[in-house]
Amino acid sequence: MPNKKIIVGNWKMNPTGPSDAKHIFSKIVSTASRFKKVETVICPPSIFLPILGNNKSVKIGAQDAFYESSGPFTGFISSAMVKSFQTEYLLVGHSERRRLGETDELISKKIKAGLKQRLKIILCIGEEQSDENGIYLKLLRQQLLSGLGDIPKKYFDQIIIAHEPVWAIGSFAKEVDTPERFQHNRLFIKKVLADLAGKKFGVSVPVLYGGSVGPKNAQGFLETGEADGLLVGRSSLIPVDFVKILEIANACS
Ligand code: PGA
Secondary structure (H helix, E strand, O other): OOOEEEEEEEEOOOOOOOHHHHHHHHHHHHHHHOOOEEEEEEEOOOHHHHHHOOOOOEEEEEEEOOOOOOOOOOOOOHHHHHHHHOEEEHHHHHHEEEEEEOOOOHHHHHHHHHHHHHOOOEEEEOOOOOOOOHHHHHHHHHHHHHHHHHOOEEEEHHHEEEOOOOHOOOOOOOOOOHHHHHHHHHHHHHHHHOOOOOOOHHOOEEHHHHHOOOOOOHHHHHHHHOOEEEOOOOOOHHHHHHHHHHHHHHOOO
16 A cells, blocks of 8 residues: 555535535545645545546545345445445444444454455444543454454455544544544554564554544644544535645645
């Protein structure tokens, strides 16, 4: 994977219609080409994938995909389907889905199905509560091992991790995370993956930070926190904010 900062916009269940989606996307596309040292990815609701499409300066990702490729699974879409719209990335295991009952077992199956389609997987991990004693690290390890424990080595370069502490995500965030804490968590994640699959994987795997990132705190997470990129929710729907984050990431690369 290139040594660019990876900036991913997760639009979640927004915006409500195709014209807004096209408008936000085109604003981002028109400036993203200036930032050569950034890999820019937008993950819209899947219904908008066909109208946005991959483009040279902004890649497209899906927010979720089921593990079967087709069949009697009402309401689901598969990795094969999203791939057919030039999608390059797939978010898996976002806390908002885990909260609705998505298990580690299901997440692991979705990862494998996405990898087979040659999608780059952004595995989201994160703890519900902040704690100063590091008890949450056990949970992070478990989420990593159950998600990636048995994937073949040939897929390692398709893996990206996003650490998103649930308590720091969204407008109801209870607390603000710090770059220093992320720097520690990033090293922990890399160590777990090195122990699992070898030093090379641990060193090379990109670890992104997510949790209320905006133009004001992006630099801290990228520089002090040494994040390999950012997973951005709300600010990715505001083109001027998202473009500012891209500009900061470009300067930090
Ligand atoms: P936020 O969302 O930036 O709005 O906190 C991040 C995420 O959940 O991916």
